[in-house]
Amino acid sequence: MEEKSKQVRKLSHLARLSLTPEEEGELAGRLEQMVGYLEALSQVEDGAEPDTPCVVTFRPDGVEPSLDRDKLLENAPQVRDGYVVTPRSVGEGGEA
Known part of the structure; x- marks a missing residue:
């Protein structure tokens, strides 16, 4: 089980997650179940x-x-050049 906890810590570091020891233990148990399956x-x-x-x-x-299309655009909060304008969801460049 300690090996699985080590793997969970490594994966959580790579995924930039901060886990409590309880969460690490729970995820290690789930990982063990998945490997068994x-x-x-x-x-x-x-x-x-x-x-x-x-x-x-x-x-x-x-x-x-x-x-x-016309009814859809009537209900959109903002329209530009026949398209619905939405907030940017991904920044420019290599932001992570």
């Missing part, structure tokens, strides 16, 4: 058939009316 999955034989059939139902593909 992946180990169990790796033991499944290639080409093994599932116990239950998988049925996927697709909706019919067709053209449907969309939003009216």
Whole structure:
């Protein structure tokens, strides 16, 4: 478990997260569960058939009316050159 805690500390440092010791312990436990699950999955034989059939139902593909552009732009708080203006969400340059 100490090895998992070390890994959690390293990952939290790389992700720029500050975790309490309790959070580190909780995440280490979750990491242990995930690794166990992946180990169990790796033991499944290639080409093994599932116990239950998988049925996927697709909706019919067709053209449907969309939003009216003029009505949409009427409700937008700010419009410029026919586009909705939104606040910048990503800065310029290499900011992280």
